[in-house]
Amino acid sequence: MSTISTTQPLSSADAADRPRSGNWDGGNEPFKASYGKLMMWFFLLSDAFTFAAFLTTYGLIRHRYPAFDAAAGKVFEFSTAYWPVPDKVFDGFPGLHGQSVPLGFVALMTMILIFSSVTMVLAVEAGHRMDKKDVQKWLLWTILFGATFLGSQAWEWSHFIHGTDEGTKMLDGTTVYGANLAVNQYGPVLFADLFFFITGFHGTHVFSGVCLLVWSFIATTNGTFEKRGHYEMVEKIGLYWHFVDLVWVFVFTFFYLV
């Protein structure tokens, strides 16, 4: 009984009765990807639409405000009348108080996050080789870079919230230092609203990613994946991690470059 092959049903021993077996003819994985990996891809596609909606919101609101007109010969100062110039808002750097380092810190943060993608690739690659030690090593680096990025974002937020030493004098005569969801010394309130909301939503994704990485590091250490015979889970988390990096590139472009 057990000698009967599982791929050929008994009644179709006749070769002519075998169903078609092309790539899309069923009975296999047409994208050469397991269901778990496909699900991750589709989730990311869906998540991309969430971020796209936020960035569309950013674009639409951004264009309800005029840009600062440098050609008119005026010196830039913070004002609710126009959208702020990112170079002027994000020019702090830890340990360099009072000096202007336009976009220096965020450039560093971005580099760190991109490096974490490289180490993630190396972890996935080590997983393909079933090299537990290397997987652990590269996962740990990725966790470290991810956590550093989150810490840097916390600094960036705190710097943004506390504001400049001088503050900005508002139309009603009060002086405002820094920004929150209701007031903003750097420009229109919505600039701060969008900054907190979108970088916060992205940061939540990074945080979830770090949690997943920590979990997969523990599972690797315990030999869970080794017993399973593959490190596909690391690969799936890797897909998520690269996606979060990619989204940051867009967020970075929108908030800091244009």
Place this chain on the structure above:
Amino acid sequence: MAANLSTQVQGGVGVTEPGISHEEHLHHDDHHHDQHWLFKYVFSTDHKVIAKQFLITGIFWAILGGTLSSLFRLQLGWPEATMEWLTPVFGKWIEAGKLSPDFYLALVTMHGTIMVFFVLTAGLSGTFSNFLIPLQVGARDMASGFMNMLSYWFFFVSGIIMFSSMFIETGPASAGWTIYPPLSALPQAIPGSGMGMTMWLVSMALFIVSQLLGGVNYITTVINLRTRGMSMSKLPLTIWSFFLTAVLGLLSFPVLFSAALLLIFDRSFGTSFFLSDIYIAGQALNHTGGSPVLFQHLFWFLGHPEVYIVIMPAMGMVSEILATNARKPIFGYRAMIGSLLGISLLSFVVWAHHMFVTGMNPFLGSVFMFLTLIIAVPSAVKTFNWLATLWRGNIRFTTAMLFSIGFVSLFISGGLTGIILGNAALDIQMHNTYFVVAHFHLVMGSSAFFGLFAGVYHWFPKMFGRMMDEKLGYIHFWLTFIGVYLVFMPMHYVGIAGFPRRYYAWTGFDSFSQFADLNKFISIAAILAFFAQFVFIFNFFYSIFRGRRATENPWRSTTLEWTTPLHPGHGNWPGEIPAVYRWPYDYSKPGAEEDFIPQNVPFSKTQSSNLPYESEME
């Protein structure tokens, strides 16, 4: 050879010899027998159980949604009548013998929300995508049974929150199911914009998670878990429609999620994404710079695909049922797939036709009008294909068939007014009137309900192993079919006369008094049609326990779900999964022994009916 074929037809799993030691067989069947009932019926990962959970939860919500509509139809039909008798149930919502106006707004909002999301999205896709995808593509279960279970429980919790919001002091959300800000964004605006609105948003966020978990499962299962031989061009149209519905949900619901999250921030954390320059009760609010029209763009980017999420599963099931009961191949199988693809694609580029009069650039309006009217093309392709399938068919009027024909009728009647409303210029006159209400209730509300009923009547034997009563089914069909037309046909006239939606009463306008009788008529028809649904509910629950026992393939259908045993266990097929050799519409094939050939019968077994090229096929 003929004998062999008929064993396959009746025995279902003719390609398998019982007792074959098979890896999947062992894996899926042997350890499910002694499960605790809690994991068998409640926290089940079996797609068939989850489908029934969705169906029964959907029925609960449908009764609630229908009750709410009867209440506001009472108000609209008899604005002067006393509602004192409702006080024991609704307490302070009845003020001085009248429905309170706030309560009226809450009723229409919850009716819309419940029907669109909880019944026709979760109740329809949740039931039939879950039930039919693994059975019809030939899979043991969904790709991830666990995520599938989570999908139901997220839906359940979301429902609990929505349901509880109806019992809080300030009442549930009342800004309409489209929850446009600023009304929905300012808790001080109306009672329903308070706690009820917050709960609405939280509930919908969980609902979207449920949709996402379900959606990735449906898509992945269709791509990866088709049985041997089941190519995409051999999939039943049901599966194509569920597949594309899931894709629409996957891409559009996240945008509603974004909008809901931004709205939560506007409401609770003082941001101004959707708010600008508002005076309320003489007070200027300090929100500036936001845009309420932005919310509408985000909302309708979901909202429009959503109407196709509601209607496409119905289209798929109707195609299947019409072909089965006309004993004819579906007319234009590939055109049916093509038109589903066309509708899916177009559904993402027409959303602003809901916004012609919001102050959006009129030029943009004409672009959206153009794209909207193009949807008439794939819709007409489908309609003509259904009619051509019926033409000269050997029609069996089962209840499911009646509802499918009813679906086509309603889809045509409602679709025609869509051409009127899709015109930016005509919409200036028609927008926000009962003409719109009549249009979408026919084309997506009632049609999708008819698709749902057709599906339940047709697949009931596979779900419960018993048949629903046909006589009660006929009564249900005719009362509902006539009822729906009696409600929504006059509503078009009321709309053309200019009656606006969401108004509590029109007694203040003399010009509307001549339509009071018509409104009464609509209300009577609506309430009767609602009560007719209890015939179905009785039939449904009675038949689960007492219905006539079904045979394995009662409709003599070709698709794989009918090759499973009468009560399929977890894993669906006791032996090996059957392989597929042919498309799902080999009905009345000339030369065949029977008037149908199941998909799992190889061409070598049907020499007498093979077309020349088929004899050479593998």
